[in-house]
Amino acid sequence: MKEFLFKKIDAFATKYSDGNPAGYILLDSFFDIEEKEMLKIAKELKGYVNEVGYMARINVDTYKLRYFSSEREVEFCGHATIAIMYDHIKNNNNIDGLSEIKIITNKGELIVENRIKEDNAVFIMSPSPKYNMTQISIDLIAKALKIRNSDISAEPEIINAGLETLIVSIGSLDTLLNIEPNLEELKEFCVGNGIDIIEVFCSEVNNEDNLYRTRVFAPTFGYLEDPATGSGNSAFGYYLLKDNKWEGNLISIEQNGDRDRYNVIKLKTAIDIKGIKRVLFGGGAVVRIEGKYNLL
Numbered sequence: 128m129k130e131f132l133f134k135k136i137d138a139f140a141t142k143y144s145d146g147n148p149a150g151y152i153l154l155d156s157f158f159d160i161e162e163k164e165m166l167k168i169a170k171e172l173k174g175y176v177n178e179v180g181y182m183a184r185i186n187v188d189t190y191k192l193r194y195f196s197s198e199r200e201v202e203f204c205g206h207a208t209i210a211i212m213y214d215h216i217k218n219n220n221n222i223d224g225l226s227e228i229k230i231i232t233n234k235g236e237l238i239v240e241n242r243i244k245e246d247n248a249v250f251i252m253s254p255s256p257k258y259n260m261t262q263i264s265i266d267l268i269a270k271a272l273k274i275r276n277s278d279i280s281a282e283p284e285i286i287n288a289g290l291e292t293l294i295v296s297i298g299s300l301d302t303l304l305n306i307e308p309n310l311e312e313l314k315e316f317c318v319g320n321g322i323d324i325i326e327v328f329c330s331e332v333n334n335e336d337n338l339y340r341t342r343v344f345a346p347t348f349g350y351l352e353d354p355a356t357g358s359g360n361s362a363f364g365y366y367l368l369k370d371n372k373w374e375g376n377l378i379s380i381e382q383n384g385d386r387d388r389y390n391v392i393k394l395k396t397a398i399d400i401k402g403i404k405r406v407l408f409g410g411g412a413v414v415r416i417e418g419k420y421n422l423l
Contacts, residue, residue: 128421128422128423129159129160129164129421129422130419130420130421130422131152131153131154131160131419131420131422132152132153132417132419132420133150133151133152133417133418133419133420134150134151134214134414134416134417135148135149135150135151135175135176135414135415135416135417136148136149136150136151136210136211136213136214136412136413136414136415137149137210137412137413137415138206138207138209138210138213138355138357138410138412139206139209139355139382139390139391139392139410139411139412140390140411140412140413141390141391143387143388143389144355144383144385144388144389144390144391145354145388145390146206146354146355146390146412146413147177147206147353147354147355147356147390148175148176148177148415149176149177149178149179149180149204149206149207149210149211150168150169150172150175150176150178150179150180150207151179151180151182151207151210151211151214152168152179152180152181152182152420153182153183153215154181154182154183155183156183157181157183157191157193159183160181162200164422165179165181165193165195165200166195166199166200167422168195168420168422169195169196169197170197172197173197173349173350177196177206177345177348177350177353178194178195178196178201178204178206178207178348179194179195179196179207180192180193180194180204180207180208180210180211181193181194181195182211182215185231187221187222188222188225188227188228188229189228189229189230189231190215190228190229190230190231191230191231191232192207192208192211192230192231192232193232193233194207194232196348196349196350197348197349197350198347198348198349199348200233201290201348202232202233202234202289202290203232203233203234203254203289203290203358204289204357204358205251205253205289205356205357205358205359205360205361205408206353206355206356206357208230208232208239208251208357209249209251209357209408209409209410209411209412210412212228212230212239212249212251213243213248213249213410213411213412214412214414216228216239216241216243216249217243222241223241223243225241226240226241227239227240227241228241230251232254234254234289235254235255237251237252237253237254238251238252238399239251239252240252240397240407240409242409243411246409247411248393248409248410248411249409249410249411250393250395250407250408250409251357251407251408251409252397252399252405252406252407253288253289253357253358253361253364253405253406253407253408254287254288254289254358254361255288255403255405256286256287256288256361256362256365256406257286257287258284258285258286258287258365258369259285259286259287259291261285261320261321262282263283263285263293263320265279265282265283267316267320268283268293268295271308271312271313271316271325272295272306272308272313272325272327272344273306273307273308273309274297274302274306277298278297278298278302279295279296279297279298280296280297280298280329281296283295283296284366284369285322286362286363286365286366286369287362288358288361288362288364288365288406289357289358289361289362290323290324290358290359290362291321291322291323291324292322292323292324292325292326292358292359292362292363293317293320293322293324293325293326294326294328294362294363294366295325295326295327295328296327296328296329297327297328297329298329299329299331300329300331300332300333300340300386302329303327303328303329303340303342304342304384304386306327306342306384308344308346308351310346310350310351311346313325313344313346313351314346314347317346317347318347322347323345323347323348324343324344324345324347324348324353324356324358324359325343325344326341326342326343326344326356326359326360326362326363327341327342327343327344328340328341328342328363332381333381333386333387333389334381334389336379337378337379337380337381337391338373338378338379338380339363339380339381340380340381340382340389341356341359341360341363341380341381341382342382342383342384343356343359343360343382352383352384354382354383354384354390355382355383355390355392355410356382356392357392357408360380360382360392360394360408361394361406361407361408363380363394364394364396364406364408365406368396368404368406375395375396375404376395376396377393377394377395378393378394378395379391379392379393379394380392380393380394391410392408392409392410393408393409393410394406394407394408394409395407395409
């Protein structure tokens with residue numbers, strides 16, 4: 128039997144919303160666990176957390192992270208990164224004074240901005256975007272989402288900011304909130320078109336402090352909807368930048384299918400060391416459970 132330190136942490140949670148649950152296992156080294164064991168833990172936690180993040184320290188300001196859903200390894204998981212880094216920085220005297228921390232993921236080295244004292248949040252620099260020119264017909268997308276063609280108000284686009292994300296503009300908040308796709312049918316559509324997640328959005332919001340409402344469907348990871356997403360909203364941020372709908376200033380986004388109890392994700396931009404404008408997503412987190420995980 129192996130024993131690991133474990134926490135269940137809800138990323139992007141507020142006093143008005145539940146956030147998005149992530150499992151967090153802190154390792155001394157990735158030599159302490161096998162890949163099949165990381166997947167096994169994620170399978171055992173299906174329905175309890177959406178993904179499990181595993182982290183080990185490389186040096187004082189650099190950490191390595193890997194992520195698993197119940198179905199497979201996830202190349203990059205935004206909400207798990209928010210949960211893990213917010214908790215680790217806040218509770219670690221050796222790094223809580225650092226303004227930036229580096230993380231190594233399957234998508235390369237990323238920067239974490241420590242804004243806990245100022246904004247009760249951390250901001251994660253998303254992976255560099257990749258724009259997929261593949262066109263998927265509105266007929267197929269509408270059928271997969273079980274909506275009308277006329278509910279889609281612009282040509283959908285595919286952008287990867289950690290995950291291959293199909294971005295779909297919806298005409299109204301009511302329509303967006305009433306989308307109810309079938310898990311297996313949507314999974315078949317995503318797999319058939321090389322899509323990891325589908326992000327639907329509209330400019331109509333419940334709270335005027337926020338600029339957009341989004342929902343994210345993630346059937347290829349073993350569940351229908353992700354209630355608060357870092358990578359999906361980062362792709363959405365790059366979409367807004369590309370189409371000149373956002374200048375890169377700090378904005379707030381509502382996310383999930385509950386009209387009133389939505390989660391809030393912050394987006395902003397920064398220039399990286401190569402001079403490229405990158406999207407950062409930010410938020411806080413709440414620890415719900417902590418203890419030890421016994422892997423039999």
